[in-house]
Amino acid sequence: xVALARKTLVYEWRRFLPAILAVCFAGLLQLLQAAxxxxxxxxxxxYITGSSADLWAGYPGTQSVNLGRSIDTDxxxxxxxxxxxxxxxxxxxxxxxxxxxxxxGGVSVFVSGIDPRPDGLMFSQALSPELRQRLNEPNAxxxxxxxxxxxxxxxxxxxxxxxxxxxxxxxGSGLRALGGVNVVASLATARDLDTDSGNxxxxxxxxxxxxxxxxxxxxAKRLRGATSFGPYEVWTAKNFARRSKMxxxxxxxxxxAVLFLAGIVFLVGAxxxxxxxxxxxxxxxxxxxxxxxxxxxxxxxxxxxxxQAFWVGxxxxxxxxxxxxxxxxxxxxxxxxxxxxxxAIIACVVLxxxxxxxxxxxxxxxxxxxxxxxxxx
Amino acid sequence: xSSLPSIPSTSLxxxxxxxxxxxxxxxxxxxxxxxxxxxxxxxxxxxGPSGCGKSTLLSILSGLQRPDQGDVSxxxxxxxxxxxRELERFRLHHTGFVFQGFNLxxxxxxxxxxxLPLSYLGLSDAEARxxxxxSLEEVGLGPRMELRPSELSGGEKQRVAIAxxxxxxxxxxxxxxxxxxxxxxxxQIVIDILHRIARTHGTTVLCVTxxxxxxxxxxxxxxxxxxxxxxxxxxxxxxxAAGDDIEEPST
Numbered sequence: 029x030v031a032l033a034r035k036t037l038v039y040e041w042r043r044f045l046p047a048i049l050a051v052c053f054a055g056l057l058q059l060l061q062a063a064x065x066x067x068x069x070x071x072x073x074x075y076i077t078g079s080s081a082d083l084w085a086g087y088p089g090t091q092s093v094n095l096g097r098s099i100d101t102d103x104x105x106x107x108x109x110x111x112x113x114x115x116x117x118x119x120x121x122x123x124x125x126x127x128x129x130x131x132x133g134g135v136s137v138f139v140s141g142i143d144p145r146p147d148g149l150m151f152s153q154a155l156s157p158e159l160r161q162r163l164n165e166p167n168a169x170x171x172x173x174x175x176x177x178x179x180x181x182x183x184x185x186x187x188x189x190x191x192x193x194x195x196x197x198x199x200g201s202g203l204r205a206l207g208g209v210n211v212v213a214s215l216a217t218a219r220d221l222d223t224d225s226g227n228x229x230x231x232x233x234x235x236x237x238x239x240x241x242x243x244x245x246x247x248a249k250r251l252r253g254a255t256s257f258g259p260y261e262v263w264t265a266k267n268f269a270r271r272s273k274m275x276x277x278x279x280x281x282x283x284x285a286v287l288f289l290a291g292i293v294f295l296v297g298a299x300x301x302x303x304x305x306x307x308x309x310x311x312x313x314x315x316x317x318x319x320x321x322x323x324x325x326x327x328x329x330x331x332x333x334x335x336q337a338f339w340v341g342x343x344x345x346x347x348x349x350x351x352x353x354x355x356x357x358x359x360x361x362x363x364x365x366x367x368x369x370x371x372a373i374i375a376c377v378v379l380x381x382x383x384x385x386x387x388x389x390x391x392x393x394x395x396x397x398x399x400x401x402x403x404x405x
Numbered sequence: 406x407s408s409l410p411s412i413p414s415t416s417l418x419x420x421x422x423x424x425x426x427x428x429x430x431x432x433x434x435x436x437x438x439x440x441x442x443x444x445x446x447x448x449x450x451x452x453g454p455s456g457c458g459k460s461t462l463l464s465i466l467s468g469l470q471r472p473d474q475g476d477v478s479x480x481x482x483x484x485x486x487x488x489x490r491e492l493e494r495f496r497l498h499h500t501g502f503v504f505q506g507f508n509l510x511x512x513x514x515x516x517x518x519x520x521l522p523l524s525y526l527g528l529s530d531a532e533a534r535x536x537x538x539x540s541l542e543e544v545g546l547g548p549r550m551e552l553r554p555s556e557l558s559g560g561e562k563q564r565v566a567i568a569x570x571x572x573x574x575x576x577x578x579x580x581x582x583x584x585x586x587x588x589x590x591x592x593q594i595v596i597d598i599l600h601r602i603a604r605t606h607g608t609t610v611l612c613v614t615x616x617x618x619x620x621x622x623x624x625x626x627x628x629x630x631x632x633x634x635x636x637x638x639x640x641x642x643x644x645x646a647a648g649d650d651i652e653e654p655s656t
Contacts, residue, residue, distance in 0.1 A: 030513065030517045035512040038512070039553075040511065318502065318504060318508040321496065323525070323573075326489075401469045403505075
């Protein structure tokens with residue numbers, strides 16, 4: 029079989045270049061949008077994904093990790109009673125107001141009170157044991173390096189949280205959260221900073237490590253629903269992280285914006301691509317008509333156009349994956365919150381190939397002009 | 406369609422064929438109640454002034470267009486009862502075309518141009534290439550089969566187009582002004598090839614032209630005007646076949 033579609037694509041690459049570039053940039057936009065959305069909203073769950081706990085216990089119905097309300101400290105005992113649980117750690121969340129040394133005005137911060145022991149579960153991936161050790165000093169806090177400027181401090185500076193003096197003893201990375209600046213402190217410091225008298229003797233979350241993390245779903249189900257320790261609910265870490273992300277996506281309207289933008293990008297890309305393919309078909313319409321005169325069916329000619337559309341899509345996609353990968357690394361190196369998931373990439377690939385195929389289907393219609401009778405003039 | 410009756414001595418037949426085109430409110434008759442038999446294995450020319458309907462007649466006889474009225478049969482097959490897809494299949498298996506423009510794909514070399522339609526016939530790649538190559542040899546392009554259209558002269562391009570039509574080994578070959586875009590020498594080469602095809606392959610060649618050089622090579626010359634056949638005559642041809650000059654009114 030003579031590879032008409034491919035040979036034409038290679039020989040007349042200038043003709044197809046606009047379509048390939050359109051697909052490439054449409055793909056790049058989709059990929060970067062997905063990366064940013066996943067990155068930004070992924071940081072909504074940084075408390076969960078940056079920690080190594082398997083289960084989270086918190087107030088029933090909590091939609092996002094930053095909306096936690098306090099639960100009875102006895103829940104810790106309930107969790108420990110389960111034979112599958114190997115360790116439980118409290119996590120004290122404080123909604124607070126920050127005033128730095130430079131006159132930045134107030135900054136809304138979330139204080140994360142954690143167990144600073146070297147093998148602690150909370151922020152085990154973001155904080156080194158040495159940094160955790162420093163949190164043991166009274167009123168010591170750690171912030172993300174990228175948050176220093178918005179907080180108006182440097183390492184070693186003092187600041188005021190909820191009217192109490194704290195000292196920035198170090199910076200970590202991978203601590204940036206959504207909705208407010210994440211400030212990490214020890215449990216004791218966090219307790220001092222919590223001005224809500226209703227929280228005395230209570231804890232926002234208990235996180236648990238399981239002997240076998242694969243059992244998380246089963247154990248979470250088992251621990252849920254007991255009421256003798258006051259109201260609480262248990263989620264697997266994965267579930268709670270997704271819950272938090274979805275809350276931000278839907279609550280901020282970002283989900284709708286993403287879909288809307290994806291639709292626009294798809295439309296613009298498809299218009300440019302289909303127009304280019306139409307021009308390519310029209311440019312060869314006499315040759316197609318000759319093939320039809322020789323008995324090559326219209327269906328076969330359509331296949332040629334569709335194959336061209338597929339190759340345009342594949343080449344454009346390759347370009348957008350390469351460029352997207354480069355920009356992704358660049359963004360990472362500048363601490364821009366970007367992230368990727370396998371599902372997101374597959375969705376982008378499907379969307380882009382879909383764009384190319386839709387354009388090919390649109391371009392097929394111009395094969396109607398390939399009427400061999402018009403060659404006899 | 407696959408079980409065609411044994412090829413009759415008449416390979417193309419038109420009976421009371423009419424065709425009109427409508428442009429805007431104006432309806433102009435192109436063919437008027439025309440009947441015609443074309444003998445098998447003959448090189449038949451249709452000539453006449455432009456607008457006389459000769460190209461329309463060719464497209465109707467070859468199954469590219471349907472007549473408004475009348476019947477057309479090719480190789481004993483009534484073309485009127487075939488749907489579009491069946492017509493395509495009929496053309497694929499039985500007819501070749503050579504157009505005034507060469508209509509070659511810029512991206513393909515001569516061998517690929519010729520092999521392309523063959524692959525749709527269900528031939529293997531190797532067989533398609535073999536047939537394409539021998540077809541190109543026949544039109545004298547053996548040494549140039551790796552070249553693309555941009556590297557070929559006009560005459561060579563037309564020979565590639567002829568080879569493309571020929572490689573399918575059709576019983577019917579339709580040519581529309583095949584020499585009008587060519588200089589004298591190349592025109593002569595193309596004429597010789599068409600002549601040889603009719604002689605050696607027994608192919609029915611129906612050729613629309615107003616090139617007087619072709620007349621000497623034809624078995625039969627039809628002259629058309631205003632949608633009718635004015636004259637039908639058989640010139641004495643160089644190969645010595647008896648040319649019995651007959652004039653018969655066609656309508």
